[in-house]
Amino acid sequence: MQQHLPTIVDIAQQLGISKSTVSRALTGHPNVNSKTRQRVLDLAEQLDYQRNQLAISLLTSQTRTIGIIVPEFLSFFFPKVIIGAQEVLAEAGYNVVICHSNESYETEVTNARALMASRVDGLLVSHTKDTRNFDHFRIFQRKGIPVVFFNRVCEDMSVSKVTVDDYEGAFRAVEHLIQTGRRRIAHLAGPDSLPNSRHRLNGYRDALRHYQIPEEAELVISYDLTLEKANIYVNHLLNLPQPPDALFAVNDPTAIEALKVIKGRGLRIPDDIAIVGFSNDPASALVEPGLTTVAQPVSEIGQQSARLLLRQLAAEAAAEPETVILPTELIVRSSTVG
Template identity: 65%
Template sequence: MKRHQVTIIDIARQLNLSKSTVSRALTGHASVKEDTRQAVLTLAKALDYQRNMLAINLSSSQSRTIGIIVPEFVTSFFPVVIMGAQEIADQAGYTVLICQSNESYETEVANARTMIANRVDGVLVSLTRETRNFDHLAVFQRKAVPMVFFNRICYDIDVPKVVVDDYEGAFKATEHLIQTGKRRIAHLAGPMSLYISRKRLEGYKDALRKHNLPIDDDLIISYDLNLERAKIYVNYLLDLPEPPDALFAVNDPTALEALKIIKARGLSIPDQIAVVGFSNDYGSSLIEPGLTTIAQPTRDIGRIAAQLLLEQINSETTTWKPVTRVLKTELIVRGSSVKP
């Protein structure tokens, strides 16, 4: 049996009020007397009245929804970013629509279409490792839908961005290894399609240059962040005639995979080989030895990205200054690089 959907008319009839008075009472209009408003709200709650948000939003040309497109949920990074963004969105009265692309460009394109179809007021985007064409994201600009990139960004589209100083973080990680006496430092880099991978590689190289250490191409491997391949590359590095005495990994999952392989091969950490990651993922402090890593202000990335987006949404102009907010990182030293 189909359940009757309570409407404003039902409430108006029971209280002998006009439909417009009930509507204004439900939306908190100042013209409605307090006793009338309370009577409407009490009855609405008793009848389990659900406001038709779609109709309300269509009439105001806003959905009160922001979209977030992320490439994966494998690590703790993106869920924590989303928590930060949702905190700001909730405070402003916005609902959050989340899409995860699973590192697939085609899925990311479909996610962008989903956001457009759901009439989001703005969107936060972090790219997949496969994304090299940005036409699906340029659609947001053509439709005057505000957009902010974070973490994995695109400089081909002139919108606000929130990143950490990936170069500085990688420089600090590599210099830390040098300062502990390491000289053959390998780098498992991310795909060069990602700006963060390029900046972390650049920071790694410049730290070597600063300390007059050679840049050995045999010790640098760029890969697609597939951890099954990470296993192959770590074993390759360990099997070199002159294996590395340290490894700087593009992210914590890569570093953690490397630690498992190194331990399985019976090598001493950090004496024979030290490891440093990037991100300070949840598991990096739980393993033995703990993973030395570069911590990012993850929740702040989400908060700031959402704030920049809401500033655009609430702006009276469709021309926004494409600011880039660069946040600092912190070196967290644990047992994978220095003995306790």
Template identity: 65%
Template sequence: MKRHQVTIIDIAQKLNISKSTVSRALTGHPSVRSDTRQAVMELAQQMDYQRNMLAINLSSSQSKTIGIIVPEFVTSFFPIVIMGAQEIAAQVGYSVLISQSNETYETEVANAKVMLANRVDGVLISMTRETKNFEHFDVFKRKGIPLVFFNRVCHDIETPKVVVDDYEGAFKATEHLILLGKERIAHLAGPPSLYISRKRLEGYKDALRKHKRPILDDLIISYDLTLEKVKIYVKYLLDLPTPPDALFAVNDPTAIEAIKVIKEQGLSIPEQIAVVGFSNDYGSALIEPGLTTMAQPTREIGQVAAQLLLDQIHTDSSVWKPITRVLKTELIIRGSSQRN
């Protein structure tokens, strides 16, 4: 016996609403009330309704897909951001196309072309550490495809952005070390090309200024986030005539590598040197001693970015607003800066 194919008409009759309302609910149209959309989605799932996506896409000129371009999958940060974005996209029937750029500009450009070829309706982007030319992003703007930058953002393009307060987080991290009585606080900074690196360096310096600590150039090292280099830089710091008694790292992977080197050198943490990272990556609670860090609301970053993107998709491009959402960080104190 041939199985009956559930249609929009079936759902409309069951809920006693119009076919057009069902159609708009299934495609995430903002004009549909949230309770109506939820009722339609739940019934569609119960009835095993399968949308004809090809027909929907051709009729609406939309792919019902958003793209996400991230620089790496080495840390837990970007996968968790993507999970948050997928949650929001799935609520309104959108699929997600994901690509990672392996921290190279050329791959990022290639990934952007893949998004265009797949006719995505919008793109969430976090740039690579190499990206200084933004032409591949401008293409989306010229074609009227919405963009939202998050974490590593481009300030040369007017479009929504989602960031954390990197300055405040770095300030609090450094001040935490100062209040522990640390006098010579080093900073392993990220590449100056990244806005987050510059803001975290600025927060570090201002905390030192507030507490009348000198800003010493030999204690500040900017690097390209290649973790193999952390061993070289930490050894350099420890070999100084007067080595640092604390280290604030631009991110958790850097801080974790630093802890490994410090332990190899036979130094006690935090007594001889305390360490603080940034982001609260998965490994920060697993290393011994546990890493003190500035936690970011990682899943929320993805959720907020996806919602901003969907808002643009469902709004006339002439009224897009290049707003920036700034989320707060939280100091998580663990053994790397806390005496037992």
């Protein structure tokens, strides 16, 4: 037999007060006597009363729920961003629904539609590497639901964005390699569809140009960020008639895969080839040799994204989009300095 769920009527009857008083007490209305409010809350807890969030959202036009869409959970990056965002949103009284697109554009569209149907109040999103059509996010804009992009951002949408200074981080990474005597520096770049990949590639190119080192087309390879392809391309670079003496990788998983391949071929790191990654994945300090990398303030990316979203939700009129660019830091370890 299905158990009867306690209602506002049950609480009102047991306490001998009106339903409206119970309702106001449960929602923190200031016109309720503090002793009455406490009696209501104590009985609600005793009865395991659950508020009907759907009914409340229909009355207030708010669900107090934020959607977050991320492309993958394989690296530490996105879970840590989510934790940072969730801390800020929870403090402001919001719940979070997390969707994982698994680097699939079709899944991302499905996720966006599901969050729209769930009447989320706002959306935080980092899109897939294959996303080129952003109409499923523009629907949120048209309906007045604020959207904030982080890490992987849509440059064609007038919405708030949070990124790191990918260009500066890449420039400093390659500059470090040059200053340690490297001249034939390869770059495994991310897909051209991702702005952060393009910014890191531009930082690589400008560092070479600044130090008057010619860029060699055979040393730059853009790929789909899968470790299988990283393995193939690292071997390809090592098989060149003049292999590189250094490698700047678009992210730490790529750099760590390169480290494994290079060590497997009996080469010495950094004597034969130096390696720099990007993101400061926890594994970068655990591999041998330790990986030099560009650290990102990952938790702060999530926190700043949530704060931008909350500011837009609090604004009485449509708020002007804001772009936050956070600094990076070069972490030097044994993969570049013996």
